[in-house]
Structure formats: structure tokens, C-alpha cells
Amino acid sequence: MTAIKVLLIAGVVGVMLWAFRNRTTVGLRAGVRISIMGLAALAIASIINPNITQHAANMLGVTRGTDLVLYVLIVVFMATSLGMYFRFKELERRLAQIVRANAIRDAQTSKSEGKHQAFSSHEA
Amino acid sequence: MSEADFSADPPRANADVWVIVRCFNEASRVGDVVASLRPTFPNIVGVDDGSSDGSGQVMAARGATVLRHAINLGAGAALQTGIEFALSDPSMRYVICFDADGQHRSADAASMIERMRAEPVDILIGSRFLKADDAPALPTSRRLLLKAARVFERALYGVSLSDAHNGLRVFSRAFASTVDLKLSDMAYASELVGLIAASGLSYAEHPVTIDYSEYSLAKGQRSINSVNIAVDACMQRMLKGRR
Numbered sequence: 001m002t003a004i005k006v007l008l009i010a011g012v013v014g015v016m017l018w019a020f021r022n023r024t025t026v027g028l029r030a031g032v033r034i035s036i037m038g039l040a041a042l043a044i045a046s047i048i049n050p051n052i053t054q055h056a057a058n059m060l061g062v063t064r065g066t067d068l069v070l071y072v073l074i075v076v077f078m079a080t081s082l083g084m085y086f087r088f089k090e091l092e093r094r095l096a097q098i099v100r101a102n103a104i105r106d107a108q109t110s111k112s113e114g115k116h117q118a119f120s121s122h123e124a
Numbered sequence: 125m126s127e128a129d130f131s132a133d134p135p136r137a138n139a140d141v142w143v144i145v146r147c148f149n150e151a152s153r154v155g156d157v158v159a160s161l162r163p164t165f166p167n168i169v170g171v172d173d174g175s176s177d178g179s180g181q182v183m184a185a186r187g188a189t190v191l192r193h194a195i196n197l198g199a200g201a202a203l204q205t206g207i208e209f210a211l212s213d214p215s216m217r218y219v220i221c222f223d224a225d226g227q228h229r230s231a232d233a234a235s236m237i238e239r240m241r242a243e244p245v246d247i248l249i250g251s252r253f254l255k256a257d258d259a260p261a262l263p264t265s266r267r268l269l270l271k272a273a274r275v276f277e278r279a280l281y282g283v284s285l286s287d288a289h290n291g292l293r294v295f296s297r298a299f300a301s302t303v304d305l306k307l308s309d310m311a312y313a314s315e316l317v318g319l320i321a322a323s324g325l326s327y328a329e330h331p332v333t334i335d336y337s338e339y340s341l342a343k344g345q346r347s348i349n350s351v352n353i354a355v356d357a358c359m360q361r362m363l364k365g366r367r
Contacts (some may be wrong), residue, residue, distance in 0.1 A: 063246040095306055102172070103191040104209050111189065 002061035008071050015079045051074070052080065130242045138165045140217040144206030145188065146171040147224030148196060151179045153339065154224040158186035161222065169209050170224075170345050173202040176363025179224075184320055204305040211301055219300050223291035225339060232332040236294045246299045247320055247327035249285055250292035254331035269350055276354060277314055280361055281321040283328060292332050299325050307356055310349060314357035326345060 018031075046052045046069075053065030062068045143165045147154045150226060154170070161168055170183030174196035184190045191205055203221060210219045220233050220241055228250070238247050278284045293316075295303070302323050307315045320327050 037274045092307060092308060095195075096197050096204070099193050099195060099197055100201065100205045100208065103193050103205055104212070105170075107189055107209065108212075 004060045004062045004068070004071065007060065008075065011075045012078065015075060015082075035076075035079075129214040136166060138234075138237060139167065140208035140215055141165055141220060142167045142169055142206075142213065142216050142218075143220045143222050143233070144169055144171065144203060144210065145183065145222050145224050146173060146199065146202035146206055147175065147179045147183070148173040148175045148199075148202070149175045150224040151177040151180060152176070152184045153226045154179050155182040155186050157224055157226050157228075158183050158188045158220070160230045161233070162187050164188075164230055165220070167213070167216075169206050171206045171209075173197060173199075198308035198312075199310050200305040200315065201308040204303070204313060207295075207300050207303050211297070216295050216300075217297050219297075220310075221291060221293045221295075226337065227334050228292045229333055229335065232292060233294070236292070236330050236332075239328075240294055240296065243328070244324035244326065245328045246323075248294040248298040248330050249288065249327065250290040250332035251285070251287035251329040252290060252332060252334045253286045253302065254329060271364040273314070273350065276357075277317045280314070280357065281283040281318045283317050283327075285317065285327075287329070288317050290334075292333065294330075299323055307360060309352075309356075309358075311353040315352055315360060318357070318361060333352075 047063075051066070053068055055065075057065045057068040059062065060068065062071070143161050145154065145157060145161070145168060147170065158168055158170065167187040168183075168187035170180065170190045170193045172180030172183065172190055174193045180190045180192050185189055189209075193202065193205065193211055197214075204278055206221075207219060210216050218237060220237070222228055222233060232250060239245070241249055249336065270287065273289060274284060274286065277288055299320075300324075303316070305312045
């Protein structure tokens with residue numbers, strides 16, 4: 001097993017575990033911002049000097065620099081997708097809460113206005 | 125059912141019971157369902173999960189208290205709404221979950237409540253498989269799927285129910301107050317099994333009859349949806365990380 005394989009597998013697993021365990025904490029959001037800045041810096045550096053990715057690839061045991069970029073992209077994409085997944089789940093949960101609160105409030109309002117038959121009174 | 129059924133004084137025998145009927149576009153069925161429950165259960169809460177066919181008005185006309193979701197959220201979210209509403213009644217001791225499509229029998233719900241009052245059980249789940257004569261009515265593919273669900277839930281939660289996806293369930297107040305369903309759609313049924321396991325409260329199964337009709341089978345979930353349910357339930361279970 002080459003060094004790149006070990007690194008990529010560790011990266012994938014590490015990113016997943018980290019994101020799962022900290023998905024709503026401030027630390028994650030800070031981490032995401034730092035990673036974005038780091039990636040941007042790397043991108044700029046490799047645009048200025050395309051040989052950087054090739055050197056890095058050679059050091060890590062990857063044939064071509066473009067392959068290395070692809071591998072990193074896969075890890076970043078997975079992390080992004082997971083982040084989106086949790087965000088959507090959280091939004092869905094909040095949406096359900098607001099719709100639920102609304103439904104219960106409406107029913108209690110119309111009940112106290114006497115639109116429905118009398119039920120055991122338990123107005124909040 | 126005629127108007128007279130609910131203009132008469134409803135019996136107060138089960139005044140400490142709330143029946144939750146959640147429905148999404150079931151106007152043709154849900155009226156009869158509410159009417160069949162009314163003579164036995166005075167408190168019925170209909171959760172209209174954003175229906176566009178007037179299901180909510182139909183339930184209200186038959187004497188249910190109607191909670192209306194402004195948008196469709198899904199079965200689990202609707203059940204949670206009904207439970208939270210029932211909990212706002214301090215005299216509530218039991219909640220019954222009852223499907224809106226007419227597949228359950230009011231008499232089964234009544235006998236489950238009787239059993240809950242007699243036995244120290246907090247959760248009573250209806251099962252169609254405890255009555256041998258009822259099994260042939262179910263298509264084979266459905267039966268296999270339910271069997272798979274059973275194995276899946278035993279592996280995931282360590283709780284084994286013969287018919288965990290039966291919509292007819294009775295909860296005591298103690299269990300109802302611990303229920304916090306996060307999965308909005310049909311995956312809630314598996315999530316609920318997990319909540320039962322986590323609560324540590326006593327549960328039992330009760331034989332019930334399911335009246336299969338073409339309507340209820342067509343309305344039932346598509347089998348492929350079980351994949352979505354399994355993935356969501358696994359994720360929910362595995363990823364209980366810090367919040």
C-alpha cells in the first residue's frame with residue numbers, strides 16, 4: 001500500500017467521523033472556513049506554479065499531479081455533501097417544529113373561541 | 125354514520141384517552157374512521173398533514189379536534205404533533221395512534237385500552253400476526269418485507285416486534301412524554317422502535333385485525349421506500365453525535 005492510499009483512507013474516515021461527531025458545533029464551522037482558506041491558498045499556489053502538484057504527487061507516490069488533485073477533490077466533495085445533508089436534516093427539523101407549533105396554536109385558539117365542541121379544558 | 129352519533133352526549137368512559145388520526149389526503153375514508161371511533165372515544169385529534177382534499181374539514185365535521193399542518197411534513201412529524209397536543213391535556217393518560225385509511229378497527233383500539241388499564245404495560249403495539257387466520261390476506265411480498273423489517277430492527281435496536289409497522293399503537297402518558305420523533309417520514313416507525321428500547325418501559329403486542337382493502341394497499345408504502353427507511357434509521361442510530 002502506497003503512502004497516498006493510507007493518507008486518503010485516513011482522510012476520508014477522519015473527515016466523516018469528525019463531521020458526524022461535531023456536526024453542529026462552532027468548531028466545525030471554524031474548521032470548514034480554515035479548510036476553505038487553506039484549499040484556496042493551495043489552489044493559487046498550484047496555479048502560479050503547476051509543478052507544485054507534481055512534486056507533491058511524487059512525494060506521496062501518485063503518478064500524476066492531476067490525480068492527486070482529483071483524490072483531494074473527492075475527499076472535499078464528500079465532506080461538503082455530508083455537511084449539506086446535516087444542514088438539510090436540521091432545517092427539516094426546525095420546519096417541522098414551526099409548522100407543529102402553528103397547528104397546535106391554531107387548534108387551541110379556535111377551541112377557546114368555541115368553534116369546536118367542548119373538550120376538557122386545558123388552555124395553556 | 126348519521127349526525128345523531130356525535131350530537132348525542134359522547135360517553136365519558138375514555139375521557140383520559142386521546143386518539144390520534146393523522147392523515148394526508150384521505151377525505152374519502154377519514155370521516156368514517158373518526159365516526160367509528162367517536163362512540164367509544166370522546167377525544168379525537170385529527171392531524172391534517174397539509175391535505176389538499178379537505179380531509180381536515182371532514183374530520184372536524186365528525187367531531188375531531190383538527191390540527192392542520194400548513195405544509196405536508198410526513199407521517200412521523202404528524203404523529204409527533206398529535207402526541208404533543210395530547211400531552212397538553214393534563215388529564216390524558218393514554219394516546220392511541222390510529223390510521224386514517226380504515227384498516228384498523230375501533231373495537232381493537234378499545235380492547236387495547238382495556239388491557240392497558242388492567243396490565244402494567246406502557247406501550248401496546250398492534251400485531252396482525254398474532255391471529256393465525258388473518259395472515260393469508262396479506263400479499264407475500266409485504267409479509268417478507270415486514271419480516272425483513274423485524275430482523276433489521278432487532279439488529280439495530282435489540283427490540284423484536286412481530287409487526288412493528290402496524291399503525292395501531294397505544295402509549296401511556298409516561299412513554300408519550302418521552303417520544304421525540306426526528307424522522308419526519310415513514311422511517312419514524314423504525315425510529316419509534318428505537319425510542320421504545322431507549323425508554324426502558326414495558327411493551328407488549330396485542331392481536332388486531334387489519335382490514336385490507338384495495339384502497340389501503342394502494343395507499344400503503346411502496347416496497348422500495350424500505351431502502352430509504354433503513355438508511356435513515358441507520359444514520360439516525362449511528363450518528364448520535366454531540367449536538
